[in-house]
Amino acid sequence: MKAWLRSLYARVTLVTAAVAAVATLVAGLVGAQLIRAAAVDQARTSLAREAQALSASGSVTDLASLREVAVGEEGRIALVEPDGTVTGAGRRLVSQAAIKKILAGQPVSQTETVAATPVVVEARPLASGGGLVLVEPVSAVNQAAGALVTRLLWALVLGFACAVLGGALVARWVAKPLVRLAGAARRLADGERGVAVDGGGPTEVAQVSHALASLDASLAASEGRQREFLLSVSHEMRTPLTALRGYAEALADGMIPEEDVPRVGQTLGSEAGRLDHFVSDLLELARLEADDFRVDVxxxxxxxxxxxxxxxxxxxxxxxxxxxxxxxxxxxxxxxxxxxxxxxxxxxxxxxxxxxxxxxxxxxxxxxxxxxxxxxxxxxxxxxxxxxxxxxxxxxxxxxxxxxxxxxxxxxxxxxxxxxxxxxxxxxxxxxxxxxxxxxxxxxxxxx
CATH class of the missing domain: 3.30.565.10 (Histidine kinase-like ATPase, C-terminal domain)
Structure with missing residues (x-):
């Protein structure tokens, strides 16, 4: 499980899921608020239209029928008498500020909290004095909007699932060629050359595959040059060694005349010098390629x-x-x-x-x-x-x-x-x- 969590596939999938979850949560909260705000605006518009129509009739006497016609079963209606008296089922939801505006002949269109209840208030003054007040509790409006919120949440859950699935597919699309490239790199590290490198996947992965292919070709060329170099050096070092061995065996067997010993000694010294020159060059090259090569500027x-x-x-x-x-x-x-x-x-x-x-x-x-x-x-x-x-x-x-x-x-x-x-x-x-x-x-x- 830990190995899977450390993989690119798992991390891309989990990051996609986390981003999708945050986006779903934010969209759900914002969407629910927007739906509720739209429902309140719709309720206010409806109440305003009904209040305007009823107030324009010029006579309001039957509160029960008005309640049913104007705002439906969940609504509240109230009448404000010219003397300030409030009657009707919705009288407890009418604030004193609304009453004052109505008695002053001003229409009321607002959302306020009355008796610890948030309500939408639409009121219109009557020609005969007083006014008609229509109120709708915000809780009733939200309850009516609940079905829309539920549908929104289901849509967001479906979108979240699709996002996670899409993230998993993208992670697989990216990770699968990388796994193949990692396998090819391990084969190169093990000394295999001419490894086929798959260039599938996104552009960046294809670039990595091309780089690995170039590395493969460069390693093959470099190792070829090294083999040629070692063969050349081995051949050249064998020549003085052969001469040294031959003269050493001849000296050991007493086959060199005494008068030729100085000449043989010179030849041995010359060949030993050639061999020392090879070794010195190799050592110098090794020192140059070492990280601790000192330079005093x-x-x-x-x-x-x-x-x-x-x-x-x-x-x-x-x-x-x-x-x-x-x-x-x-x-x-x-x-x-x-x-x-x-x-x-x-x-x-x-x-x-x-x-x-x-x-x-x-x-x-x-x-x-x-x-x-x-x-x-x-x-x-x-x-x-x-x-x-x-x-x-x-x-x-x-x-x-x-x-x-x-x-x-x-x-x-x-x-x-x-x-x-x-x-x-x-x-x-x-x-x-x-x-x-x-x-x-x-x-x-x-x-x-």
Whole structure:
């Protein structure tokens, strides 16, 4: 029972029933009052018409016949004599205020309380003096209107039942597709993909179903990329591990000549370094995606960081025959984490040096553009196509395309750079460089 009460179906039905009950109650109270007020107005109109007709006859002598003709069995009639004496069955319901108005030759048309009885009073002065008074107790009028009130209440009860039934149908119409969507979401959470999502129900529910379908497609695409990435990384890590295992077994079996041991040691160190590079990239990516990744923002002159990057990579560039230079225009004050910005630039420079052939340039540039500082790492390598630019920061995308054609890394470098730039609030974009290769631009807001 508690579970049912917590369901959307139950809540919509109960809310509809509550609203219908309040509306029925208000309509019943207001309707009953309106019917009674209309009945009183009708009684006053009837009494006024009869009183006017009788007073116009000019002579009133038979009170019994007048009572029957004028107001019926439940009515009351009275005569006010010229001397103020009141006679007739209704004399106890005639107030002194009404008598004074009649003796003054004024008609009376009002509802008042006389002898603790609310009455409708219609009185007309007679040509011979005095006047004719017709009174009707409000209780008698209400009793006559009781049948109408009863019919109104029955109509309201029927309307209440229809409202509750309609609310239950609407609740079912809304809740049923939501239940199906919840089932589809649970199947997605359990790892199932390609789940058929029913788009029935109102527009809002259909929008949720479309969102779930989009989520299903996105999850399938993301998991596909992750599988490809893991396969690629596993394959690349297996290569140095195979070399390490082979040389280790050869050393253990004494199959390596003594004069080749230094060369084998260098090979083992190189392969271990490749493996360490893979592990470092994976750890860095994990840190970037963690919620506790720390960023220390402070004023930094980016123009001082670029020469430091050049000095750090001068040896590697020289060994590869690549011309590394810095092109900076004035101070470039920004608010960022200097250590993380240096890490980002190092990653981009490493990527540029990998693809740039001997004799090609790699340029670190910095300049102001309005309220922003733009830092660029440009190379004279083979460059990127339009499709490459669209997928440059996806994990392993460029590696999968160009493995075996050009120098490639782990496939994580640009993905790490893009993630790090996002955490720093820096806009990182890829484009074409005037040197003929790729250009990676960092856009930062100025510090002042």
């Amino acid at each position: 402070q004023p930094v002159d980016a123009a001082l960081i670029l020469p430091a990057v050049l000095e750090a990579w001068r040896g590697v560039a020289g060994a590869a025959g690549v011309r590394l230079r810095v092109d900076v225009a004035g101070p470039l004050p920004v608010l960022t984490d200097a250590r993380r910005l240096r890490q980002l630039l190092d990653g981009l420079v490493e990527n540029a040096l990998r693809v740039a052939p001997a004799g090609a340039p790699v340029v670190l540039a910095g300049r102001r553009e309005g309220n922003a500082v733009v830092l660029e790492v440009r190379d004279g390598g083979p460059g990127l196509s339009e499709d490459d630019l669209a997928h440059a920061f996806e994990r392993g995308a460029l590696r999968a395309r160009y493995a075996g054609e050009r120098a490639v890394g782990t496939g994580l470098g640009l993905s790490i750079a893009h993630r790090l730039a996002s955490r720093l609030g820096i806009q990182l974009t890829a484009g074409r460089a005037p040197e003929g290769g790729a250009c990676f631009s960092l856009r930062l807001p100025t510090a002042g």
